[in-house]
Amino acid sequence: MSQIFPRSANAIVRFSLVGVLLFGGLVASIIGMSMRSDYVTGANSNVDQPVQFSHLHHAGGMGIDCRYCHTSVEQAASANIPPTKTCMNCHSQIWAQSPYLEPVRASWKTGESLVWTRVHDLPDFVYFNHSIHVKKGMGCETCHGRIDKMPGIQQKSSLQMEWCLDCHRNPEKFVRPREAVFTMGYEPEGDQLEVGRKLVQEYKIQSLTTCSTCHR
Amino acid sequence: MAIALTHARTARRAVPPSRAALAVVLLSAALITGCRQDMHDTPRYEALEESDFFADKRAMRPIPEGTVARGNLREDDVYYTGKVDGEVVHTLPAQITVDKALLDRGQQRYNIYCAPCHSTLGDGNGTIVQRGYKRPASYHDPRLRNMGIGYFYDVITNGFGQMPDYSAQVAPADRWAIAAYIRALQLAQAGTIDDVPAADRGVLEGGAPAAAPEASHGGGAAHD
Numbered sequence: 001m002s003q004i005f006p007r008s009a010n011a012i013v014r015f016s017l018v019g020v021l022l023f024g025g026l027v028a029s030i031i032g033m034s035m036r037s038d039y040v041t042g043a044n045s046n047v048d049q050p051v052q053f054s055h056l057h058h059a060g061g062m063g064i065d066c067r068y069c070h071t072s073v074e075q076a077a078s079a080n081i082p083p084t085k086t087c088m089n090c091h092s093q094i095w096a097q098s099p100y101l102e103p104v105r106a107s108w109k110t111g112e113s114l115v116w117t118r119v120h121d122l123p124d125f126v127y128f129n130h131s132i133h134v135k136k137g138m139g140c141e142t143c144h145g146r147i148d149k150m151p152g153i154q155q156k157s158s159l160q161m162e163w164c165l166d167c168h169r170n171p172e173k174f175v176r177p178r179e180a181v182f183t184m185g186y187e188p189e190g191d192q193l194e195v196g197r198k199l200v201q202e203y204k205i206q207s208l209t210t211c212s213t214c215h216r
Numbered sequence: 217m218a219i220a221l222t223h224a225r226t227a228r229r230a231v232p233p234s235r236a237a238l239a240v241v242l243l244s245a246a247l248i249t250g251c252r253q254d255m256h257d258t259p260r261y262e263a264l265e266e267s268d269f270f271a272d273k274r275a276m277r278p279i280p281e282g283t284v285a286r287g288n289l290r291e292d293d294v295y296y297t298g299k300v301d302g303e304v305v306h307t308l309p310a311q312i313t314v315d316k317a318l319l320d321r322g323q324q325r326y327n328i329y330c331a332p333c334h335s336t337l338g339d340g341n342g343t344i345v346q347r348g349y350k351r352p353a354s355y356h357d358p359r360l361r362n363m364g365i366g367y368f369y370d371v372i373t374n375g376f377g378q379m380p381d382y383s384a385q386v387a388p389a390d391r392w393a394i395a396a397y398i399r400a401l402q403l404a405q406a407g408t409i410d411d412v413p414a415a416d417r418g419v420l421e422g423g424a425p426a427a428a429p430e431a432s433h434g435g436g437a438a439h440d
Contacts, residue, residue: 027242062343065328071385078263089380093349113274115266123256 041158047119049152050103059184060148066140066182077129081116084108119153120144127216136205137175138167141184148184164214171205172196178203296388298369298395305366312392322397325390329382338401350378355398356405368395 038044058064067073069082084107091101107114122128133143140147145156157163167174175196180186188195199205261267261275270277279285290296295309308314327336335342338355345351353360360367372391375381386394409417 027239031242062332062347064332067328068332068385076263081264083384085380085384090344090349092380093378094344094347112272115273124258124260124262125255 036158036160041155041160043155043158046152046154047117049116050114052100052152054151055147055153056149056151066147073130074134075131077127077131079130084114119155120159122159126214128214134181135178136171136203137178137181137199138171139174139176139181139183139186141186142167142174142176146184161214165209168208168213171207172200175199175203175205294366295392298366298373298391304364304370306364308365308392308396312389312396314396318393319397319400321390322393322395322400325386326394326397326401329386330394333379338398338405352379355402361402361406365395365399368398 034040058069059066069086070079071082073079084104087101087104088108091104095101103114106112143157145154147153172193173196176183176186176188177199263276265275266273267275292309292311294300294305295311298304312318331342332344333342333349334340334352334355335345340352340354355361369391371379372382372386372394374383382391403411
């Protein structure tokens with residue numbers, strides 16, 4: 001009995017095998033890309049806030065240090081969002097009639113909190129702590145981007161596990177001198193990897209990749 | 217939700233069942249991992265989170281009146297008020313030793329919390345004052361130069377006139393560090409060539425331009 005399939009069918013089989021692999025790869029990479037996309041991670045999008053507070057003006061233009069408002073970033077897990085009193089330090093006198101600041105004045109009068117919307121929010125099963133990162137020379141800019149150029153805050157990193165691990169595996173790629181942690185627009189003196197390796201030794205930075213570092 | 221969109225598209229094109237099955241498996245995998253609820257937002261409070269339970273909606277509770285948090289008993293009047301019998305003290309409390317570390321810390325804290333108004337020089341012309349805030353007196357005013365060091369501690373703790381207090385933002389130890397640094401700033405601005413060690417005078421006299429920027433950063437204060 002003659003063959004059902006002509007010889008050329010072998011080629012079709014091979015092609016379709018390759019085709020299936022390619023298609024699978026394509027689907028996998030589409031899913032992979034969409035999981036990493038800004039849409040899923042929430043990066044680079046604007047968030048509505050009760051007051052149009054601008055880091056561009058306050059931190060950039062006037063050069064107010066991050067710690068003036070984010071007071072606990074050096075000692076605690078949370079960086080702290082400033083209470084109404086901190087705004088009123090200046091706005092009792094400056095722009096004291098501005099309509100943009102009406103919610104701030106209302107909160108000051110009634111004692112009710114201003115409710116800011118979180119921009120960065122890790123899942124609750126992840127433990128994060130600012131103080132250790134600040135002490136070991138990780139700049140705000142490394143994780144949050146050029147805050148001093150943002151009229152409204154946008155998340156600039158994916159905040160996914162692979163992002164954390166990329167730095168935990170190779171801290172020398174990102175570490176900077178402690179004096180420069182709060183600096184925006186920092187440039188390393190010389191090669192980052194060279195400077196970085198020295199700082200990793202000086203600050204005794206470990207590479208923390210065990211699961212229980214972040215999932216505890 | 218991006219995933220929901222892809223789902224709709226596959227359905228419209230009517231792909232063969234096997235591929236549709238594969239797509240469903242992959243999509244449900246994607247949907248499971250893409251779901252951002254349950255464990256992402258567990259019923260425990262994070263710092264500053266809003267609470268439905270308390271009337272003021274704050275999960276972070278204020279300390280009830282009449283209680284003292286551990287380690288916050290403030291018995292030592294000199295250290296916690298900067299005053300003895302209502303008079304400001306003229307020397308630092310015994311717990312504080314003056315060294316470079318204290319002045320460095322003071323400089324850093326001063327530049328964060330005070331310089332926006334009082335300027336890094338202490339002359340009262342900071343960026344916020346330039347934008348319309350009341351201009352404070354210069355620290356180099358003879359009245360403030362002769363004021364006891366406890367006065368600066370007291371102003372940070374309780375405010376002064378139009379200036380609000382900074383007690384919530386600056387811890388007591390840092391208030392003393394700032395007070396010591398302001399004193400150093402005052403001494404630095406009033407310094408004469410006689411205060412410079414003989415060995416270094418040549419540098420200053422030879423290179424006047426080099427001396428000016430150092431003084432204007434207040435950085436020279438620490439080793440005066």
